[in-house]
Amino acid sequence: MSVQTVEDTTTSVDLGPAAALSCRECGHRVPLGPLFACQECFGPLEIAYDFSSYETEELRRRIEAGPANIWRYAPLLPVPADVAGKPNLNPGWTKLVKADNLAREIGFEQGKLFIKDDSGNPTHSFKDRVVAQAIEAARAFGFTTLSCSSTGNLAGAVGAAAARAGFRSCVFIPHDLEQGKVVMAAVYGGELVAIEGNYDDVNRFCSELIGDPLGEGWGFVNVNLRPYYAEGSKTLAYEICEQLGWQLPDQLVIPIASGSQLTKIDKGLQELIKLGLVEDKPYKIFGAQAEGCSPVSVAYKAGHDVVRPQKPNTIAKSLAIGNPADGPYVLDIARRTGGAVEDVNDEQVVDAIRLLAQTEGIFAETAGGVTVGVTHKLVKEGLLDPSLTTVVLNTGDGLKTLDAVADTGATATIRPNLDAFRAAGLAS
Amino acid sequence: MSVQTVEDTTTSVDLGPAAALSCRECGHRVPLGPLFACQECFGPLEIAYDFSSYETEELRRRIEAGPANIWRYAPLLPVPADVAGKPNLNPGWTKLVKADNLAREIGFEQGKLFIKDDSGNPTHSFKDRVVAQAIEAARAFGFTTLSCSSTGNLAGAVGAAAARAGFRSCVFIPHDLEQGKVVMAAVYGGELVAIEGNYDDVNRFCSELIGDPLGEGWGFVNVNLRPYYAEGSKTLAYEICEQLGWQLPDQLVIPIASGSQLTKIDKGLQELIKLGLVEDKPYKIFGAQAEGCSPVSVAYKAGHDVVRPQKPNTIAKSLAIGNPADGPYVLDIARRTGGAVEDVNDEQVVDAIRLLAQTEGIFAETAGGVTVGVTHKLVKEGLLDPSLTTVVLNTGDGLKTLDAVADTGATATIRPNLDAFRAAGLAS
Numbered sequence: 001m002s003v004q005t006v007e008d009t010t011t012s013v014d015l016g017p018a019a020a021l022s023c024r025e026c027g028h029r030v031p032l033g034p035l036f037a038c039q040e041c042f043g044p045l046e047i048a049y050d051f052s053s054y055e056t057e058e059l060r061r062r063i064e065a066g067p068a069n070i071w072r073y074a075p076l077l078p079v080p081a082d083v084a085g086k087p088n089l090n091p092g093w094t095k096l097v098k099a100d101n102l103a104r105e106i107g108f109e110q111g112k113l114f115i116k117d118d119s120g121n122p123t124h125s126f127k128d129r130v131v132a133q134a135i136e137a138a139r140a141f142g143f144t145t146l147s148c149s150s151t152g153n154l155a156g157a158v159g160a161a162a163a164r165a166g167f168r169s170c171v172f173i174p175h176d177l178e179q180g181k182v183v184m185a186a187v188y189g190g191e192l193v194a195i196e197g198n199y200d201d202v203n204r205f206c207s208e209l210i211g212d213p214l215g216e217g218w219g220f221v222n223v224n225l226r227p228y229y230a231e232g233s234k235t236l237a238y239e240i241c242e243q244l245g246w247q248l249p250d251q252l253v254i255p256i257a258s259g260s261q262l263t264k265i266d267k268g269l270q271e272l273i274k275l276g277l278v279e280d281k282p283y284k285i286f287g288a289q290a291e292g293c294s295p296v297s298v299a300y301k302a303g304h305d306v307v308r309p310q311k312p313n314t315i316a317k318s319l320a321i322g323n324p325a326d327g328p329y330v331l332d333i334a335r336r337t338g339g340a341v342e343d344v345n346d347e348q349v350v351d352a353i354r355l356l357a358q359t360e361g362i363f364a365e366t367a368g369g370v371t372v373g374v375t376h377k378l379v380k381e382g383l384l385d386p387s388l389t390t391v392v393l394n395t396g397d398g399l400k401t402l403d404a405v406a407d408t409g410a411t412a413t414i415r416p417n418l419d420a421f422r423a424a425g426l427a428s
Numbered sequence: 429m430s431v432q433t434v435e436d437t438t439t440s441v442d443l444g445p446a447a448a449l450s451c452r453e454c455g456h457r458v459p460l461g462p463l464f465a466c467q468e469c470f471g472p473l474e475i476a477y478d479f480s481s482y483e484t485e486e487l488r489r490r491i492e493a494g495p496a497n498i499w500r501y502a503p504l505l506p507v508p509a510d511v512a513g514k515p516n517l518n519p520g521w522t523k524l525v526k527a528d529n530l531a532r533e534i535g536f537e538q539g540k541l542f543i544k545d546d547s548g549n550p551t552h553s554f555k556d557r558v559v560a561q562a563i564e565a566a567r568a569f570g571f572t573t574l575s576c577s578s579t580g581n582l583a584g585a586v587g588a589a590a591a592r593a594g595f596r597s598c599v600f601i602p603h604d605l606e607q608g609k610v611v612m613a614a615v616y617g618g619e620l621v622a623i624e625g626n627y628d629d630v631n632r633f634c635s636e637l638i639g640d641p642l643g644e645g646w647g648f649v650n651v652n653l654r655p656y657y658a659e660g661s662k663t664l665a666y667e668i669c670e671q672l673g674w675q676l677p678d679q680l681v682i683p684i685a686s687g688s689q690l691t692k693i694d695k696g697l698q699e700l701i702k703l704g705l706v707e708d709k710p711y712k713i714f715g716a717q718a719e720g721c722s723p724v725s726v727a728y729k730a731g732h733d734v735v736r737p738q739k740p741n742t743i744a745k746s747l748a749i750g751n752p753a754d755g756p757y758v759l760d761i762a763r764r765t766g767g768a769v770e771d772v773n774d775e776q777v778v779d780a781i782r783l784l785a786q787t788e789g790i791f792a793e794t795a796g797g798v799t800v801g802v803t804h805k806l807v808k809e810g811l812l813d814p815s816l817t818t819v820v821l822n823t824g825d826g827l828k829t830l831d832a833v834a835d836t837g838a839t840a841t842i843r844p845n846l847d848a849f850r851a852a853g854l855a856s
Contacts, residue, residue, distance in 0.1 A: 068496050068521070087528070087529070089789055090523065093496065095518065095550075100515070101515070101591075101592065101594070120548060120550070122523075122548070122789065122790075123789075123791070124552075124825075124827070159789075160785070160789030160790075160791070161789055162789075163529075163785065163786050163787065163788065163789040164529065164787075164788050164789035166529070170854055173838070175838075175841055179830065179834075180608070180827055180830060182837055182838065183826075183830050183833060183834065183836050183837070184791060184826070184827065186836040186837055186838065186839075187781070187782065187785045187786075187791055187826065187833055187836050188785045188786055188789055188791070189782070189785065189786035191839045191840075191854050192837070192838045192839050193838060193839060193840050193841075193842060193849070193852065193854065194838035194840070194841040194842070195841075195842060195843075195844045196841065196842065196843050196844065197843075197844045201844045202844065204844065205844040205845065205846075205849075208845070208846055209846060209849065212846055214846060214849065214850060214855045215855075353615070354615065354617070357588070357591065357615045357616045357617065358591050358615075358616055358617035359591065359592075360591065360592050361517055361550065361551075361587075361588030361589055361590075361591040361592035361616055362550075362588075363551070363584075363588070363612060363615050363616070397552075397827070398611075398612070398615065399552070399608055399612060399825070399827040399828065400827065402607065402608060402611050405611055405615055406607075406611065408611050408614040408615050409610055409611070409614055409620070410601070410603075410610065410614065410620045410621060410622035411614075411619045411620050411621060412619075412621050412622070413603055413621075413622040413623075413624065414621060414622070414623060414624070415623075415624050415625075416623045416624065416625045416629045416630065416632065416633040417633065417636070418633075418636055418637065418640055418642060421621070421633075421637065421642065422642060424621065426598060426619050426621065427642045427643075
């Protein structure tokens with residue numbers, strides 16, 4: 001038996017157009033493998049692709065003829081070409097909803113405001129997109145246990161995808177999550193470990209575990225599979241543009257947890273421009289945080305390039321990452337594109353959840369309350385132009401954060417007769 | 429001003445191919461209008477269509493070029509041709525999941541078992557399909573308030589659709605529903621009235637209300653708009669066949685609440701055959717109930733044509749209709765097609781929810797536990813052939829019936845360190 005290096009073990013890996021891992025800081029390239037930090041400078045690794053063989057119109061036709069899920073974009077993702085035939089949850093191709101009622105309420109021109117509603121994914125959050133990529137990498141690298149640290153949505157997404165794809169799963173969550181997210185993470189039958197601490201504690205624990213023999217052979221979707229995993233967020237960019245008729249939006253409002261989603265959406269938009277699938281033009285990216293966990297927003301407003309960690313305290317638990325890994329990149333993108341980073345408090349989050357539900361019939365998670373609330377605030381501040389095509393992300397489902405609107409109930413409780421109904425005064 | 433008859437008021441109604449209302453019992457036809465019972469014999473009215481102008485292959489192309497929602501089938505529904513451009517929730521085109529892992533567990537041949545997963549609809553139940561039809565009828569007939577009696581899922585679907593489409597809503601539910609369903613019904617901002625009683629009490633109350641001046645001008649989606657509303661279930665038949673490559677399945681397992689869904693799926697399959705969109709061949713339809721509300725199953729097994737009402741007592745609240753209006757038609761279809769009607773108890777429902785989650789990553793509502801549980805039971809009884817193409821419906825989402833699996837939680841709760849994890853014994 002020969003001693004294998006990373007190079008040896010990964011030469012036979014088929015992850016489609018993914019050519020190598022490349023350091024975002026120093027550009028150092030290494031072959032594809034379960035790695036996440038540059039060996040030269042400890043910068044984050046990301047996927048480098050070889051798209052050189054693609055002809056624009058042929059690629060567009062291939063995408064349009066593809067399945068109604070993220071695998072229509074398989075030629076642009078780190079997955080094998082036959083990915084659509086493998087057992088996975090096939091997330092994506094969620095609705096881009098023209099939100100004219102909401103537009104009227106918050107001062108937008110008609111026809112300009114859209115909600116990208118990722119609550120339509122299999123486990124009702126955008127996490128299904130990223131987990132689907134991690135699963136393919138885990139298959140390629142021969143892992144049999146899938147793991148993650150999670151604020152809840154990811155736990156459910158990993159549990160469900162692992163069950164269907166035939167992996168063991170063991171996921172780690174803070175002990176104080178919403179009941180819906182705990183049950184949804186546990187019902188798929190994997191191991192679910194509650195950690196006495198917040199998400200940053202869970203994350204630190206996972207980093208320890210991955211360096212320990214205890215975690216050997218484990219694929220942590222958001223640690224050693226992170227470069228693959230993170231690419232899933234690009235599909236949001238692809239779908240938004242294709243659903244707008246292969247056009248870039250003028251403005252996007254994206255929630256910030258680790259910041260990865262926002263940076264990968266920008267990467268996806270840049271790819272579409274380079275591939276000629278959309279016409280190049282300026283677009284602005286806006287980041288949205290909850291006031292109770294707003295390290296990036298605070299840094300943005302202070303004009304800093306560095307993000308100072310916070311101890312989270314907000315109902316928007318799926319965004320409650322106090323030490324966001326991609327914070328500096330988010331600041332860079334917001335500034336470079338002419339966007340901004342803004343935050344809203346918990347009361348504004350709840351108001352925005354209700355407003356979206358009552359205008360468009362979309363019941364969003366707290367994270368969706370954050371983006372809608374921030375959108376409204378940015379319009380009032382004059383930072384967002386309500387006459388331009390704007391896409392606001394809803395990344396999760398209201399059923400998972402019922403506590404936020406738990407005081408919402410029946411208007412009246414009555415006996416089953418007309419007199420009782422008349423007395424309640426609800427006849428129109 | 430002339431006094432208008434039903435005929436006069438409805439001549440200008442454009443509901444696409446819908447030509448008239450026709451009594452299912454005596455065949456008496458009346459013009460389209462907000463009517464549900466035959467004036468001649470009190471039998472139920474349903475939509476009669478004029479499909480005479482359709483050429484099979486042209487129709488198929490038109491459907492395949494349509495949107496990824498139920499409106500691809502607009503030519504076969506009581507809706508105007510431009511329906512896709514109107515504000516509605518655009519439900520449908522949910523996933524048909526090949527369930528090979530589940531198949532292995534319950535004795536099916538590989539590649540033969542499919543889950544039609546309607547939890548992917550906008551409010552995460554099949555009710556979005558039927559409400560979308562009722563909304564178009566309500567627009568056509570000039571109603572401004574939408575109403576319904578509901579076991580929960582319908583309340584959310586009406587609330588959401590009404591909000592987006594610009595209707596006032598006032599919906600009626602039993603007072604003891606799951607919290608998730610109550611919040612989801614209320615969050616869209618319509619009136620939500622809890623009735624002290626069970627679903628059958630709520631239904632009786634609505635029938636009173638509709639005959640009273642208090643309810644004048646109200647569109648009750650499942651009462652005076654019922655003929656339109658009910659047609660939405662046909663889209664499940666259309667989607668299943670198109671997703672199977674324009675083929676009929678051999679066997680279908682469908683939950684029974686009022687029985688309407690099952691009868692309309694059969695109607696949809698018959699239409700596809702008559703239109704030449706699928707090849708004619710025998711198929712068997714199986715109905716699924718919870719033991720705690722099994723009036724149709726009991727009648728089926730006793731060989732009766734009449735369904736004796738029951739007082740429901742089951743965790744499958746979305747199926748808890750003790751006096752199912754379409755029960756006799758369900759019995760007829762099950763017998764005519766060579767299917768059956770079966771029931772499972774609450775423990776089997778919970779086991780089936782877990783089994784589906786752990787094999788396919790689909791977290792179903794209790795109603796999905798009923799159909800999967802009944803499928804398993806029918807295979808064991810030899811009534812369902814596990815070597816034939818079989819589609820099992822999951823009509824709702826597990827997040828709405830968390831109570832059923834509320835004892836599901838973390839495997840362990842630990843301090844954030846490796847020693848604690850080692851002690852928990854979960855390393856693979």
